[in-house]
Amino acid sequence: MLKVAIIGAGAISAAHIEAYLQFPERCQIVAVADIYEDKAQARIDTYNLSARAVMDYQELLLEDIDLVSVCTPPYTHASISVDFLRSGKHVLVEKPMASSLQECDEMNQAASESGKTLSVVAQNRFKTPMMKLKSVLESGLMGPIVHAQVDSFWWRGHSYYDLWWRGTWEKEGGGCTLNHAVHHIDAFLWMMGRPSELQAFMSNTSHDNAEVEDLSIAMLRFPTGALAQITSSVVHHGEEQQLIFQGKDARVSAPWKLKASSSRSNGFPEAYPDLERQIQALYDGLPEVQFDGHTGQIDNVMTAIETGAPVLIDGLSGRNTLELIIGIYKSASTGVKVQFPLNPDDPFYTREGIQANATHFYEKKASVENFQDTAISTGSNYLK
The missing domain is CATH 3.30.360.10 (Dihydrodipicolinate Reductase; domain 2)
Structure with missing residues (x-):
């Protein structure tokens, strides 16, 4: 039974949680982390998870966790992924892999040195x-x-x-x-x-x-x-x-x-x-x-962890x-x-x-912490 942590409780985290819940015999979500702890707790309550909410993901680095899904904003992907890889966790990181090629190289180096799986979400x-x-x-x-x-x-x-x-x-x-x-x-x-x-x-x-x-x-x-x-x-x-x-x-x-x-x-x-x-x-x-989609990729990642087979989308592919x-x-x-x-x-x-x-077109004029409307679209199913 793989123990899983979700890092980031924003909109895309729901796709990860719902995918993991398709495999109750193979994994259990034990923690959800977010800088807004109430958002983490809301995810736990919505899906009735036997998990704890934490504000600082670093609290989880030394815990008995096998796999983390990194669902945070792109500029944090590298530091969070490297921290978990170096602490002996497997990592599935949302797209884009990172904000720069330098960060990609740091993530791939951490995966290589730790011997842990690094996979980048590309659910299409x-x-x-x-x-x-x-x-x-x-x-x-x-x-x-x-x-x-x-x-x-x-x-x-x-x-x-x-x-x-x-x-x-x-x-x-x-x-x-x-x-x-x-x-x-x-x-x-x-x-x-x-x-x-x-x-x-x-x-x-x-x-x-x-x-x-x-x-x-x-x-x-x-x-x-x-x-x-x-x-x-x-x-x-x-x-x-x-x-x-x-x-x-x-x-x-x-x-x-x-x-x-x-x-x-x-x-x-x-x-x-x-x-x-x-x-x-x-x-x-x-x-x-x-x-299909995130469920298929999470199945692929867990199979790699369970059997030692390579993942379809590794850190080099993400780079x-x-x-x-x-x-x-x-x-x-x-x-x-x-x-x-x-x-x-x-x-x-x-x-x-x-x-x-890079070209800067305009200055950012507004900043809200969260949207009340959490509905999102994740793209085509390519059936028509």
Whole structure:
């Protein structure tokens, strides 16, 4: 029986708690920590947990706890994760992994030295359409990928950035690219691999109470010659979200859509039904995920702890995702084309460097401790 602590009692902590409660024979939540102790106690009361509320997570470092879920604001992820890893706990940290590549490296070093599991939340991978899409791409049936498109479209009202830790480079670490599109960027890199270079633009079109961007567009080039584009947004009504991959012979996407073309004698397209049937048969024959979203990732992490198997999303994977996002911020802020990898001597490697060099659009004008309305949206299920 794994003993679990939840660090941070904000909105996303509910997804973790509900996921752990799906496995009562494997784990028990024994503590919830938050700088507002009443929020921690409210989570315990809401879910009728046999757990204690604490204000300072450091009280838990020496306790008999196996696994912690870090659900705090991004600027605290590194210090909390490193503290728990060094005290012998396994760590599942919410997205984004950290606010800088330097912090990612510190977290990965702590995991390596302690021998404990470090996993970064990317719950989109644990959704059936994403798992099936990954397998279709790996099959090679659609030919080499020539173009990919990521639409990470969200909508957030002006008051969204009034929450005390949002809307600043210091505490949130960035805007929609880091804190919303991170899920889609993770899935994209999982399927496509690291690009060689990118050019990006970003803007703040609708939230003059935030320093950070609410819209960015990146253009990527891969060593194969393939190109891709990533749009990250919290200004898109409808919140349509999709990943599209164009192969030499066919197009597939999540939500699932398939189209294959062959060439007429004059070079114009005609349908390629045989290939479509072959790809569709592969897709239909792939299994559904057993556990969806956060539940799937928590099952994966606990299985790794129980069996010694690797986690699907480790700290190196989390770092790769952040590296691409930092590359977007660097290019959009400086106007330069960014090449990968980003090295420790890069001005955007540290949190201080990002704060000093990233574009500040506006000054934060309001700060509230908590919202009374706790309803949130966590993205598409990619089924339609």
